[in-house]
Amino acid sequence: MKEKKSNLWLRTMKHYQLYLLLLPSAVLLFCFAYLPMVGIVIAFQSYSPALGIAGSKFVGMKNFLQYFRSYQFGVTIKNTLVLSLYSILVGFPLPILLALMCNQMKTKMFKKVFQVITYLPHFISTMVMCGLILIFLSPSSGLFANLFRLFGAQFPNLMSSASAFKHVYVWSDIWQHLGWDSIIYLAALAGIDPTYYEAATMDGASTLQKIRYIDIPMILPTAMVLLILRAGSILGIGFEKVFLLQNVQNIMSSEIISTYVYKMGMQSMQYSLSTAIGLFNTVVNLIVLLLVNFIARKTTDSSLF
Amino acid sequence: MKEKKFSQDTVVNIIFYVIAILMILIVIYPLWFVIIASFSNPADVANGKVWLWPKVIDTRGYGKLFEQKQIWRSYLNTIIYTVVGTLIALVVNISAGYAMSRKDLPGRKFINVFYVIPMFVSGGLIPTYLVVKNFGLLDTFWVMVVPFAVSTYNIIVARTFFETSLPESLWEAAQIDGCSTIRFFVGFAVPLSKAVIAVVGLWTAVGLWNSWFNALIYLQNENLIPLQLLLRRILIANESLLGAATGTMAQELRQLSDMMKYGSIVVSTLPIMMLYPFLQKYFNQGVMIGAVKG
Numbered sequence: 001m002k003e004k005k006s007n008l009w010l011r012t013m014k015h016y017q018l019y020l021l022l023l024p025s026a027v028l029l030f031c032f033a034y035l036p037m038v039g040i041v042i043a044f045q046s047y048s049p050a051l052g053i054a055g056s057k058f059v060g061m062k063n064f065l066q067y068f069r070s071y072q073f074g075v076t077i078k079n080t081l082v083l084s085l086y087s088i089l090v091g092f093p094l095p096i097l098l099a100l101m102c103n104q105m106k107t108k109m110f111k112k113v114f115q116v117i118t119y120l121p122h123f124i125s126t127m128v129m130c131g132l133i134l135i136f137l138s139p140s141s142g143l144f145a146n147l148f149r150l151f152g153a154q155f156p157n158l159m160s161s162a163s164a165f166k167h168v169y170v171w172s173d174i175w176q177h178l179g180w181d182s183i184i185y186l187a188a189l190a191g192i193d194p195t196y197y198e199a200a201t202m203d204g205a206s207t208l209q210k211i212r213y214i215d216i217p218m219i220l221p222t223a224m225v226l227l228i229l230r231a232g233s234i235l236g237i238g239f240e241k242v243f244l245l246q247n248v249q250n251i252m253s254s255e256i257i258s259t260y261v262y263k264m265g266m267q268s269m270q271y272s273l274s275t276a277i278g279l280f281n282t283v284v285n286l287i288v289l290l291l292v293n294f295i296a297r298k299t300t301d302s303s304l305f
Numbered sequence: 306m307k308e309k310k311f312s313q314d315t316v317v318n319i320i321f322y323v324i325a326i327l328m329i330l331i332v333i334y335p336l337w338f339v340i341i342a343s344f345s346n347p348a349d350v351a352n353g354k355v356w357l358w359p360k361v362i363d364t365r366g367y368g369k370l371f372e373q374k375q376i377w378r379s380y381l382n383t384i385i386y387t388v389v390g391t392l393i394a395l396v397v398n399i400s401a402g403y404a405m406s407r408k409d410l411p412g413r414k415f416i417n418v419f420y421v422i423p424m425f426v427s428g429g430l431i432p433t434y435l436v437v438k439n440f441g442l443l444d445t446f447w448v449m450v451v452p453f454a455v456s457t458y459n460i461i462v463a464r465t466f467f468e469t470s471l472p473e474s475l476w477e478a479a480q481i482d483g484c485s486t487i488r489f490f491v492g493f494a495v496p497l498s499k500a501v502i503a504v505v506g507l508w509t510a511v512g513l514w515n516s517w518f519n520a521l522i523y524l525q526n527e528n529l530i531p532l533q534l535l536l537r538r539i540l541i542a543n544e545s546l547l548g549a550a551t552g553t554m555a556q557e558l559r560q561l562s563d564m565m566k567y568g569s570i571v572v573s574t575l576p577i578m579m580l581y582p583f584l585q586k587y588f589n590q591g592v593m594i595g596a597v598k599g
Contacts (some may be wrong), residue, residue, distance in 0.1 A: 008433025015411055017486035018404045022416065025401040025455045032452040036428025037438045042435075048437075071479050077333060080549065101321050110325070116585060117329050120336070123577045125515030127533045131540025135566060143338060207314045240518060244541050256373070265431045266522065278429030286425060 034130035043276040063276035072260060077235075080256040084237045086170050088230050094178055096223060100211050118179025130244035133172050134159065160249035168253075169245065184226070188219045220300075228296050232289030235281050257281050312553035312598040343367070347560030350567075366564025369547065370572065375527075375535055380572075390450035394509045395456050402463025403494050406471070407486075418474045424457050430522070437523060448523045449531070450513075459505045466501035467494065494552060503587045512578060532573050539569050 043063055044054040067073055098118075106110040124132075136143045139157040148155040158164040194213050205213070239258040246254040257277060263272030342350045343366055345359040354360055370376055404410060405417070427433070442448040471494060479489050495502070517533035524530055538544040539562075547558055547565075 015409065015486070018407060018410050020487065021400040021404040022520075023488065024397045025460065026419070028397065028452065029420065030435065031440070032436060033423035033427065033455075036432035037426065039428050039432025039435055042432065055409070061533070101324065104321055105325070106318075110322075114325050114329060117332055119585070120331060120578065121579065123511060123515075123581055124574055125517075125533055125536075127515070127517055127536050128574055129542065131536065131566065131570060132335065132339070134540065141563065149353055179332070185549035207317045244537070261430055265434070271431045271435075275429055276430045278431070282426060282429065282497045289425070 028292035042272050043279045047272040063272050076257045076260045079253055080235050084234045086166050096185055099182040102216055103189045121176040122180035127239040135187050162253040165250045165253045185219050188222045192218050207278050220265045228292050231292040234288050339567055339570050343571045352522045366568040369567045379530055379532045379535040386449045387510050390513045391506055391510045393450050394454045395506055398459045399463050402460045403467050403490050406464045406467035419573045420457050444526050463501055
């Protein structure tokens with residue numbers, strides 16, 4: 001036993017240079033990822049910056065109950081789920097369809113141009129993207145308003161409509177990321193053995209039949225893994241875009257958990273409440289991820305862990 | 306029978322190409338419109354007279370934009386954050402990726418878990434803010450480039466690359482010649498992995514160029530804010546950098562602000578858009594390397 005221990009020590013010493021290479025990232029992770037995890041205790045406290053974590057009073061689940069009983073609980077959960085599920089519903093199948101289509105393009109040059117152009121919007125920053133949305137949707141001088149005016153129609157003010165928010169959010173995301181999201185499926189399609197297609201052609205299969213019986217089964221595992229990942233972050237929908245597109249008129253459908261966490265924490269200075277809501281969000285995310293992963297492993301062969 | 310198959314395939318093909326061309330137009334037109342609008346007379350743009358080409362070339366928007374000292378200041382900040390942040394992230398993540406690719410790393414399993422947990426669990430906004438504050442990093446240059454430089458995802462990409470592309474025999478041979486791990490890493494591993502360094506570097510750079518959330522949370526000093534946060538004032542908060550005015554002046558000022566919006570979008574997005582087609586190869590490669598491990 002003792003010998004084994006010293007053996008480990010020797011092995012460790014022999015490899016100190018490897019640890020040296022790990023040191024910077026490990027220190028940063030410890031400081032800025034793990035130390036904040038310790039800070040989660042303030043979710044169970046009535047935290048005051050003056051008293052610090054050690055001096056603040058422990059209040060148990062009070063902050064969580066305050067959130068659960070508040071009016072904002074139902075609203076934020078509903079909005080988060082609506083945006084998230086809508087995003088998956090549209091954003092999951094479309095890249096697959098695009099990849100299947102792109103894979104059939106026989107003209108190399110055209111395919112290349114098509115890819116370069118459809119990937120392009122992915123590199124626009126969220127800030128600029130939201131700026132574009134606001135400019136184009138402006139009811140007085142926006143591109144859409146002018147286009148509608150050509151046909152004598154009135155363009156509605158989408159940004160001040162609570163019911164239109166989800167459509168603006170999801171479809172602008174599709175515009176920006178559809179091409180990029182299809183890359184991974186294209187890679188999977190590129191890996192298919194060409195003899196499958198040759199055999200199918202010999203048997204007289206049409207293009208659509210090849211897609212149905214060769215392409216789709218071949219990319220199914222990739223699709224499952226990506227679906228699990230997306231489902232796992234069902235309550236973790238991105239803060240940035242929702243926050244930037246939010247305004248007083250559409251707040252009823254644009255207040256999501258993460259924007260509420262930000263407001264409670266950084267604007268209202270309710271540190272404990274904000275942390276409690278954030279923790280609730282993280283825990284639910286983890287549970288959903290594990291659940292979806294479990295179901296996927298039971299029903300299909302693909303899973304994350 | 307054969308004839309029918311052929312014609313069905315042709316129809317499918319034509320539909321695919323029509324959809325593809327429509328998509329190209331839908332993607333490219335808004336981008337093109339921003340560019341021509343930024344060079345147009347603001348009244349023409351607002352009244353829907355500009356569609357494919359500016360009616361008259363008007364560069365007042367850019368003129369006003371470049372008169373603003375804040376633009377130059379924040380642009381410079383963004384460049385510095387991007388360059389320094391990318392360098393730091395590369396050193397941190399590539400070296401970690403290399404160390405984790407080595408099968409003789411003692412405690413490899415535990416170290417793996419240590420790096421993966423933060424991908425799924427985080428302390429959240431306020432606890433992280435408090436830690437950054439306690440380190441005295443609020444409102445400093447460093448908060449933008451150091452604390453969040455680690456990317457587990459990029460480490461995995463680098464590790465996968467080293468595992469698959471760096472022959473183990475190379476290290477064994479170097480070891481026999483008395484080469485130390487760090488000398489091997491600097492002298493052999495890094496020069497042989499330019500592809501993965503390019504991928505990780507590009508992703509990091511694009512991310513840093515486009516980021517603003519950390520600046521929003523951790524920076525208050527006007528002289529430190531990055532371009533994206535200044536854009537928030539121009540594009541989202543609709544704040545006019547030109548000051549207030551009344552009457553007919555107000556109308557003109559509003560239109561000029563609109564021009565500045567288009568101009569600022571072009572100026573802030575151009576660097577990435579210009580680089581992108583040349584670097585596309587590397588971006589795609591990155592997705593593939595990442596995809597191997599899922």
